[in-house]
Amino acid sequence: MTAMERRASASLASIFALRMLGLFLVLPVFALEAARYPGGDDPARVGLAMGIYGLTQGLLQIPFGIASDWWGRKPVMLAGLLMFALGSFVAAWAPDLSWLVIGRALQGAGAISAAVTAMLADLTRDEVRTKAMALVGSSIALMFALALVLAPLLAGYIGLHGLFALTGSLALAGMAAVLWWVPPEPLQHADRPRGSLLEVLRDKALLRLDVGVFVLHAVQLAMWVAIPALLVAAGLDKALHWQIYLPAVLASFVVMGLTLFPLEKRGYLRAVFLGAVGLIFLVQLGLLWSLKLASPNLGLLGALLFLFFCGFNVLEATQPSLASRLAPAHARGAALGVYNTLQSLGFFAGGAVGGWITKSQGAQGLFLVCGALMLLWLLVAWSMKAPSRQAGLAASSRPVADAMTAQPVKL
Numbered sequence: 001m002t003a004m005e006r007r008a009s010a011s012l013a014s015i016f017a018l019r020m021l022g023l024f025l026v027l028p029v030f031a032l033e034a035a036r037y038p039g040g041d042d043p044a045r046v047g048l049a050m051g052i053y054g055l056t057q058g059l060l061q062i063p064f065g066i067a068s069d070w071w072g073r074k075p076v077m078l079a080g081l082l083m084f085a086l087g088s089f090v091a092a093w094a095p096d097l098s099w100l101v102i103g104r105a106l107q108g109a110g111a112i113s114a115a116v117t118a119m120l121a122d123l124t125r126d127e128v129r130t131k132a133m134a135l136v137g138s139s140i141a142l143m144f145a146l147a148l149v150l151a152p153l154l155a156g157y158i159g160l161h162g163l164f165a166l167t168g169s170l171a172l173a174g175m176a177a178v179l180w181w182v183p184p185e186p187l188q189h190a191d192r193p194r195g196s197l198l199e200v201l202r203d204k205a206l207l208r209l210d211v212g213v214f215v216l217h218a219v220q221l222a223m224w225v226a227i228p229a230l231l232v233a234a235g236l237d238k239a240l241h242w243q244i245y246l247p248a249v250l251a252s253f254v255v256m257g258l259t260l261f262p263l264e265k266r267g268y269l270r271a272v273f274l275g276a277v278g279l280i281f282l283v284q285l286g287l288l289w290s291l292k293l294a295s296p297n298l299g300l301l302g303a304l305l306f307l308f309f310c311g312f313n314v315l316e317a318t319q320p321s322l323a324s325r326l327a328p329a330h331a332r333g334a335a336l337g338v339y340n341t342l343q344s345l346g347f348f349a350g351g352a353v354g355g356w357i358t359k360s361q362g363a364q365g366l367f368l369v370c371g372a373l374m375l376l377w378l379l380v381a382w383s384m385k386a387p388s389r390q391a392g393l394a395a396s397s398r399p400v401a402d403a404m405t406a407q408p409v410k411l
Contacts, residue, residue, distance in 0.1 A: 001128050008123035009132040011181040017139040018174040022167030024147030033160035039097035049101045056108030058344030065114030065337020073119035077112050081175045084110030088168030092161050114336040121324030134317035145249045148242040200335045205326050210342040215377045217346030219370045222354025226363040234296035244302050252309035277378045279311035284371035
């Protein structure tokens with residue numbers, strides 16, 4: 001990476017990290033703490049307060065992405081972070097569950113993921129794009145693991161109100177990073193065409209990635225409906241689950257660094273991508289097999305979670321990189337808006353449907369459905385081709401090349 005590419009990757013990853021840390025700090029304690037609010041005795045309303053973030057996020061990713069194509073990435077990022085901060089402070093002030101729902105909805109309305117990833121694509125060359133996206137994905141995974149450790153401790157001192165206030169403060173810090181750390185946007189030609197949603201929706205290669213990101217995050221969230229109970233059944237207290245999650249996440253980063261980047265450089269990106277999808281499919285089979293044991297085995301569950309994070313982190317790095325490279329530059333925000341919308345809907349579906357399947361069919365039914373979804377994704381993705389690398393001068397006055405042509409790579 002050039003110095004400018006390193007600055008762009010680090011600064012934009014920090015924006016994701018600050019925003020996601022605030023979100024993740026709330027999630028492990030939300031259901032218990034929200035039950036103490038007036039109106040919190042209704043589980044359906046508590047569920048609405050938790051899930052409405054994903055709904056408003058999903059609805060607004062495409063408009064925010066298109067807006068970033070038309071008016072620039074930084075203005076959209078600042079507006080979204082401001083909206084997220086406002087929602088956080090409303091939730092921190094909320095005297096009852098109804099206001100908490102409003103605060104969560106406003107948080108979700110700050111849908112900046114498409115603008116941030118489009119900005120990262122604008123400022124990096126194709127040959128380092130996956131590495132830049134991996135930095136963003138790794139920062140999110142680290143924040144998830146960190147939040148699992150910190151959330152119970154902080155909730156005991158400052159409560160849910162304080163956690164939301166901290167979340168709003170982190171969003172304001174993200175705005176400062178946009179203003180003073182993120183590099184300037186590349187200069188745009190005045191006559192350059194702007195994003196077209198229809199153009200994006202007609203692209204089969206992009207739609208294949210949209211299906212993939214929906215399945216990946218639906219499976220991820222659905223798995224975590226059952227995983228905590230399995231760890232408890234294996235003898236690990238819920239307050240100590242981070243002792244499994246954190247080593248698995250950190251070790252998977254090492255594996256990703258040793259495999260993904262060297263193999264992509266040699267032209268094996270398609271093989272790595274399909275291998276990661278297949279690996280998560282095998283994890284579902286492993287989880288099914290673990291249920292047939294007399295009692296859950298903690299070592300086996302830890303190994304399966306490590307393998308899951310290996311596949312998940314590879315896909316989290318490669319999918320947005322591929323989407324940004326396949327999309328024409330003038331519609332990159334729109335393309336990533338659709339991509340992030342499907343990601344948010346995947347979260348929503350994974351939580352809602354995963355809970356229903358677990359209730360009606362148990363963990364065995366849940367892992368069967370997750371395995372079937374991963375197998376379906378593998379079949380859909382099999383015909384994919386990796387885009388060729390297009391030379392571009394990152395963070396210069398020249399915009400990154402407008403189109404990417406597909407070519408077969410080594411398998």
